[in-house]
Amino acid sequence: SKEKLIIIGGVAAGASAAAKARRTNEFIDITIYEKTANVSYANCGLPFYIAGIINNRKNLLLHTPKSLGKRFNLNIFTKHEVIDIDPKSKTVLVKSGDNTFEDKFDKLIIATGAKTVIPKIKGIEQTPFFQMKTVEDVDQIKEFIEKNNPKSAIIIGGGYIGVEIAEALYHSNIKATIIEAQKHILPNYSHEIVLAIEDKMKEVGVNIHTEKFVEEVSYDNKHYKVILNDGTILHSDMLFVATGVAPNIELAKKAGITLGETGAIKTNEYMQTNYDFIYAAGDAVEKFHIVSKQYVFLPLAGPANREGRVAGCNAAGGMLQNPGVLGTSVVGFLDKIVAKTGLSFDEAIAAGFDADFVYTEDPDHAEYYPGYKYIFMKTVFDKRTKKVLGVEASGSYATVRKVDAIASAIYGDLTIYDLENIDFCYAPPFGSARDNINKAGFVAANQDR
């Protein structure tokens, strides 16, 4: 009989795995079990759907279960949750409604993603709140906004999801207040990089409370009351929780699959777990950081897609390797963008590098051409090897281009001297004859002499 591949989870990593498995092997039988009603949807697009920037819900659903199944010849079962994996008999136990049944596999891919972490706050269990994780979540948010016309919202958590929610609410004319326990919002970035976004938020009326914890929440069916640890009492019409995510590993753990130090599933570079016929990919899996050589939990869609492809290929009989991540990421608030790749200065020091950094701030295109904006960069390098270790940057949309180019430089093991010399695009509307990255390399090389 045909070899059978089962994939648990049908979104970023799961759907990529299925597509790549099919491209690798046209003969195997591929089944996806997904516990929600949707597969292959764009969770990264959810905030922009609330904002009304993506205004057709259909555009979030990259595929229906039917279209995905047809395109890649897959058996897709939505509203089917895998509740047990038995590696010995190579079976999974699947639950659908009141029904449970067993299914046998030769190869298994775990792509169960991550779940929102709900902080332990007094009253939170009795208080209905919103989160933004699935299409169903945004349906609820949209419906609430349309029905109740809320004017204000409190967002617990100032990570990138919290910032994206704040932007979506801004576009919906809802005044947002962010509460963040750390010193500043987007705590994965250095504060000086994030100031651009904090300033923009203040300018448009988003309130930010940093270094504050939420102690208690309650809801009287109309208004939320939120009490902070310093006694501040806030009221709002909506409440969001965006305090981060944790890997969905319960199923794997129960099956005896090894977890790494980060608490996420451990795999090798072929995306195999401790059982060589069970693969894992996406947010449920910890990642090897190419620069720090340490394992990290990094729930992002780019790595999830790439890992899914590697797992899918290998599970179907091919051979691909996953080199790991650079931690490249970006988030915007209106016209202010922050992005990073590699290690920040603090992360480089923590990873044991003899690191240094330079600040540069230059226009994103020729100054004599109208409309330029600044890009502020903090470029980190190794004092001994001169290798580029990372960059954090903020500014206009062009910030993304700079950080992406430096990601390539780090991936290619380049030095600050290379940054000085790389030949980038230039014409006045698009760039500068001395590109921002050339300048960073030049300043770093001079500082180092």
Ligand code: FAD
């Ligand atoms: P998921 O996409 O979470 O998919 C896992 C699936 O597995 C889920 O559908 C779940 O229902 C299913 N599942 C879990 N357990 C079971 C089970 N036992 N049985 C059956 N099915 C199961 N990343 C970026 O890089 N850039 C962004 O701009 C960005 N924006 C985001 C915005 C939002 C609002 C959110 C929520 C996430 C965003 N992300 C972004 C993160 C990105 O979406 C994730 O990293 C990515 O989706 C991870 O893919 P995954 O397949 O591992 O997990």
